[in-house]
Amino acid sequence: MxxxxxxxxxxxxxxxxxxxxxxxxxxxxxxxxxxxxxxxxxxxxxxxxxxxxxxxxxxxxxxxxxxxxxxxxxxxxxxxxxxxxTDYQPPVTHRVTLAVGHVFVTSEGLQPQAARHHAGQQALEKLRGKR
Incomplete structure (x- = not known):
């Protein structure tokens, strides 16, 4: 499933x-x-x-x-x-943890680059929100 x-x-x-x-x-x-x-x-x-x-x-x-x-x-x-x-298995997701200073973000994506990109976006949002 x-x-x-x-x-x-x-x-x-x-x-x-x-x-x-x-x-x-x-x-x-x-x-x-x-x-x-x-x-x-x-x-x-x-x-x-x-x-x-x-x-x-x-x-x-x-x-x-x-x-x-x-x-x-x-x-x-x-x-x-x-x-x-369906008996088909879901696509494998890649997990990435990004550390920027004291901010840590973990993200997933279908490709390693997509996971890194998403983690970067989340880190930027967190950093901008702390100002």
Whole structure:
């Protein structure tokens, strides 16, 4: 189950769709969102989105179909369900601790450089906030 977002960058939590989009970085899969059905009156449409992850061997659990009031909400719901059911492991995050004077900041990122960059941003924010 890959639903936790451990790398909250700049205090923002990643959306399930963003987490699904990170899976191809470390697995040979490509998420595919497909609008399969659209029904209802113009002011109250219902959308059905099919999310496909992986190849043939993974089709026993997928495709995942979710219904919602907008395509974005349907994609979001399908991503939540996919993250709960997938056996794919989350991407490895790199942890960095940065010391600037008496300020210590620990940050994570998908790449070492991203972790360092984020730690640097956090350290600057802390240092500027102490003035």
């Amino acid at each position: 890959y639903l936790q977002d451990k790398s909250k960058q700049a205090g923002k939590k990643k959306t399930p769709m963003c987490l699904v989009d990170e899976l191809p970085c470390h697995h040979e899969i490509q998420p595919e969102y497909c609008l399969t059905e659209e029904s209802g009156p113009v002011h109250q449409k219902t959308f059905v989105v099919n999310l496909k992850l992986g190849k043939i061997s993974f089709k026993k659990q997928f495709p995942i179909v979710q219904v919602a009031q907008s395509t974005k909400k349907a994609q979001h719901a399908a991503a939540v369900l996919a993250l709960k059911k």
